[in-house]
Amino acid sequence: MIGISDGIAKVEAERDPTNNAAVNLALPVMPMDLVKMRSSTFISKVIEPRMAQLQATAWTDDQSNAIENDHRELLTAYRRENDIALIIEQHDHTTAFNEAWDSLGGVRFHQLRRFYAGLATVFSNSTSVESDLSILKWELDEFRKSLLDLSLEGIF
Numbered sequence: 001m002i003g004i005s006d007g008i009a010k011v012e013a014e015r016d017p018t019n020n021a022a023v024n025l026a027l028p029v030m031p032m033d034l035v036k037m038r039s040s041t042f043i044s045k046v047i048e049p050r051m052a053q054l055q056a057t058a059w060t061d062d063q064s065n066a067i068e069n070d071h072r073e074l075l076t077a078y079r080r081e082n083d084i085a086l087i088i089e090q091h092d093h094t095t096a097f098n099e100a101w102d103s104l105g106g107v108r109f110h111q112l113r114r115f116y117a118g119l120a121t122v123f124s125n126s127t128s129v130e131s132d133l134s135i136l137k138w139e140l141d142e143f144r145k146s147l148l149d150l151s152l153e154g155i156f
Helices: 003-009 041-054 061-080 082-090 097-102 110-120 127-137 149-155
Strands: none
Touching: 041 061, 061 082, 061 110
C-alpha cells in the first residue's frame, strides 16, 4: 500500500513545452480512436513504452500479449462485422468510457479495455485533481471548494 500511495503521489499532469495541457500526448482510450490505429503503431507507441510498467505490476506476459491480440481482434471486428462498425461509428466525444466499451459486448476485448481503463483513470488525490482542473482551465467555485476529491473526480 505504501508503494501504491508513493506512486500515486508522483503522478503529474503532462504538459507541453509552453506549459499548456499536453493534448497530443494523451493516448486514445476509446474504441472509435483505436480502430484508426494500425497494429504496428499500437505496439510501438502504446505497448512498448509501457512494457516496464506492465512487467512491474500484476500483468503477465500472457496478458500483455492478450492486449495486442484484443487490438487486432478489434480492428478485424470493425472491418468485418457491420454491427460492430455501426456501434463504433455512433460513438462521439460525448460517449462515456464504460458506455463505449460495454456497447461492444462486455467480455470481448477484455484485456484491451482493462489496459485502457488504467490509462484513463484519474487518481483522486488533491494534487492531481487540482492539476487536471487547472489544465482544463476550470476553477473551483465557491460551491465546489467543500467537495471531496472523489466528488471532484466525478465532476471531471
